[in-house]
C-alpha cells in the first residue's frame with residue numbers, strides 16, 4: 724500500500740491541494756484577518772509540512788524546523804470557531820483538488836487536521852513555554868493503508 728503522501732498524489736497533488744486551501748482561507752471572512760494579504764511562501768511551506776507528515780521528504784524539518792512552526796502560531800489567539808472553519812475549508816479543499824475519496828484516506832486526513840489545529844490553537848494562546856503543546860517535531864502520520 725502507498726504512503727499517505729503517495730496516495731495524495733505526491734508533491735504535485737499536495738501543492739495543488741494547499742494552493743486551493745490557502746485561496747479559500749484568504750477569501751474567508753473569519754480567517755482572512757489572521758492571514759492578512761497572505762505570505763508568498765505559505766503554500767510551499769504548508770506543502771512541505773504536509774508532505775513530510777504524510778511520509779514524504781523531510782524538507783520541512785531540515786529547512787524550516789518545527790520551532791519555526793510553533794513561533795508563527797504564537798500570539799495568534801485562534802478561537803474555536805476559527806479552528807473549526809480551518810478544518811472545514813481544509814476538508815473542502817480535498818474535494819476541490821480531486822483527492823481520493825476512500826474512507827481510510829479521508830479518516831486519516833481528518834484526524835491529521837483535527838490534531839494539527841488543536842496543536843496550533845493551543846500554541847497560539849501560550850503565554851509561556853510551559854503552556855505550549857508538547858509536540859516538538861513534525862508528526863509522521865500513519866493510516867490503515869500502512870498495515871497492508
Ligand code: HEM
Nearest residue numbers: 757758762765768769772795801805806809836839840843
Ligand atoms: C494542521 C494545522 C496547521 C498547520 C499544519 C499549519 C501550518 C502552517 C505553516 C506551514 C505556516 C507557514 C509558516 C511560514 O511562514 O513558514 C503557517 C502559518 C500560519 N498559520 Fe498555520 N497551521 C495550522 C493551523 C492553523 C490554524 C488553525 C490557524 C488559524 C485559524 C493558522 C494560522 C496561521 C497563520 C495566521 C500563519 C502566518 C501567516 C502566513 O504564513 O500566512 N494555522 N501555518
